[in-house]
Amino acid sequence: MTCLTFRNLKYRYPHQEKLALDSLSFTIKKGEFVGLIGANGAGKSTLCGAVMGLVPHFYKGAYGGKILLGGEDEDDAIEVAKTPIAELCRSVGLVFQNPFNQLSGARITVYEEIAFGLQNTGIVREEIRRRIEAVMELLDIVSLRDRNPFDLSGGQMQRVALASVLVMEPEILVLDEPTSQLDPAAGEEVFRAVETLKASGITIIMAEQKMEKLAAYCDRIILLHQGKIVDFDTPDQIFSRDDLSDYGICPPLSYLVAKKGAEKLDIYGWKPHSSRDSQDSRAAQDSRAARDSWFPAEIFAVRNLSFSYVPELPVLTDLCLDLDNRTTAIVGQNGAGKTTLVKLLKGLLSPVSGSIWYRKEDISGKTVAMLARDIGYVFQNPDDQIFKYHVLDEVMFGPLHIGMEEQLAKTRALEALETVGLTGLEEVNPYDLELHERKMVAVASVLAMDTAVLILDEPTIAQDYRGRETLKRLIRQLEGEGKAVLSILHDMDFVYDCFERVIVLAAGKVMGDAGGEVIFHNKELLKQAGLEQPTAVKLRNLRIK
């Protein structure tokens, strides 16, 4: 039975020339699980918004063709463009990327947050109560009932957002990259919820960057490129296409293996950064040396560092660490103290006890502004810093503030923009860019300061395959220039690929400090720190068996 029909759908945002969606025609059957893939900017979110009626009711602009909900017969189907969203929301539910902005902002408990939509649509009280209990049970959030939704972790928040849409009992659920702005552990929480829903038989359309997941869930997949449908077929067919990289898609590793054979793919020779010989033992020696010696190391020497925001809750305890210019990833679960550590290195926080030395100088005597010349720090959320009208001015702000001459600052800024792949966007308003591009602007704005140390906080979140490749190149380039790259990451595939040294933090202590090859084969350690094995390591282990 047909559930959703697109007939030659076209759409253009206000004040834009290009069509965001161009002549889409397809049908989806009731109970189907359909994936939606394509590079950032291909039109995935617009398509999701079109099913929900946000396109055109909310965003306005220009619209053509039609979308029918229910049957193919126009008489008993609902036509999206002719039905107000307040009615459509009984038939379609949409969950989007950022869980934070999806909360109503007007409810102080999870229970009331879930009730919000039902209250608006005038459902009777007993029915509201029944439905909320059922949906909380289904998504395993009963224990969150009385918490303030804004106090939840990203994964919990996204499940609450999912619950508050699901509670409207829609026939079609649209998920617009629901995990793209979450760290992998939180993403897993959401994926488990999606699995539950798949089992319940509801029709689902899901845009997603994690191809492994789509391959596992989907009945069919839509491949979108520049607003047009390239292909709509089963995962096997889609992922066997030879031209996927033209559309910014990297197929799941398992498909690559099946297609080319492990030998060609060179899984054994898969060059994780850490596999270069003797690195591991060197790292191990270093961390021992840090404890034994008082000689400050090349870049940072951390000695007996303790920190807490409130005395009862220590964040870091008696930490000793030497950091040099090897590429270093700091991994560990949320709350392990990763961000706190780098903020201490950057001088944004002051140690409660212990000391931090930068190039053999104690940093306690230096101000943040002084350290700005040496240590660059890219915050996780680019919107915490962007304030200029043009990308170029934004990128030049840092260099100018550390006293670089204007001409040099401009040269550096242009180079940095080229490195992050934003050439041609210099004169654009940063806020007219998408999140993944704004993140690159933030990276460039610190890169242009040409600091000896670069600290990156979760650079890969919200990036697609191409964005990750750009970051990889950037890190390798900096490494080649002899600069120190330090990054907080949740993405173990990326860590395994790019970083020479991996520091595992848990509960404010260093639990492991070695090359990726050593760390990611230490199952006991990974389990204790709550970390995943990188896909490449998992696959190789499978083949060895």
Added chain:
Amino acid sequence: MKKIFYTRFNVAIIALIPTCIGINFLGKLLASALRLPLWLDSIGTCISAFLGGPIIGAICGAASNLIYGFTTGDNISLIYALTSMGIGIAVGIMSRLGFMETFLKMLLTACVAGLAAVVISTPLNVIFWGGTTGNVWGDALFAASQAAGMPVFLGSFLDELVVDVPDKLLTLIIVFIIIKGLPKKLTSLYTADDEIKSLD
């Protein structure tokens, strides 16, 4: 006339108002954190007036004061909701007349907003505070005017004038800088035609 006061009450506007009230608070917070000698507590009101028109500006201004009263237990500031409404209406009308397009025109808007604030606040100051405003510089001027035997109203008017006009000037300069940087995809929510064009 109709165009100047035309107001939408769609969800985009409704969600804008609490954010702008938050901006008012934040301006005040930041001004005191950086120890600047002005209030800067109507930035949000002016932004909402620019995006939504005079009526939205008035609502945002009034609601700011009402809620502020709730968070400080100060019900006298509730009365000054009238002043904030005046600022919102003034900036809203001026922006609809095109007086936020260039920097120079914006300065005129700032003066109008400052005067609106003074004209509405002065009687309130006289009724509730006997003419003082609570700002050191303004009150020193008020004391001098009273010592010189000037009428209360005139003294209080001057007291308010020296505080409000510079404050609104700086506020609108900041607002001008911010709104010039707003991305099109946001402003189009408030300015795009309600009509959806057909591509068929």
Added chain:
Amino acid sequence: MKTISLYVDKKTYLTGLHPFTKLFYVIAAITAPLIAGKLSGFFLMIGISLILLISGGLLRKALPLVVFTFTILLTIFLIQGLFYQNNVTPLLSLGQLVFYREGLLYAARIGLNILNMLFSFALFVLSTDPFIFVEELERAGLPKKAGYIIVSVFQIIPQMAAAKNTITDAQRSRGLETEGRLLTRARAFIPLLSPVVTSALINTRERSAALEIRGFEAKTRKTFLSERSFSRSDRLGFFLMLLLLSVAVLWRNFQ
């Protein structure tokens, strides 16, 4: 999550009263002395508010809300005592400064009025949950959208204050100075304010889309999750306050 509301959930008879009863108290407390037109009326009313605050265990929370006005009150006494237009009767002199009876009386009237307003209002805000207050207003006919605006401000402000701290760190990381001379500090204002404001405004775009999806524009009448009605103590409260207002009217006409 931190809240900016002053409400303290003490679970006393005061918190149990209907918000409208307490709101009516504020109105009655402010108007009664004005109707009566006597200075002693203010004293009486402030006394009642204080007794109520003590009985609800709220006095300690209420004092800071009132104390901040003392410097302003002092200014008023100074200016009016010295320079009030109708000053004729000198009362006391400190060196060259002469304080007059008329000016001081006028200042006392202003000061007592302000204190009375503040104490009665403190009683209301300290014992009333703003979320319940708004829900009751909505039940009484306040449009859903107006209710939404009020309630969401209580959530947005702590978020923006937190964002302000992160942004300060991010900009300092890029070499921005936030301390020093007035000009340096003033220059920091835009780089610090602009990111919060712009990203908050951009978030409203998604937030409003999210509200649409949750049926915010539906024309149907909203369902309330709980019932709340006027209790016997609420009715008693209303009766007492009407009595108070009538006494005030009588008092005025008595002379």
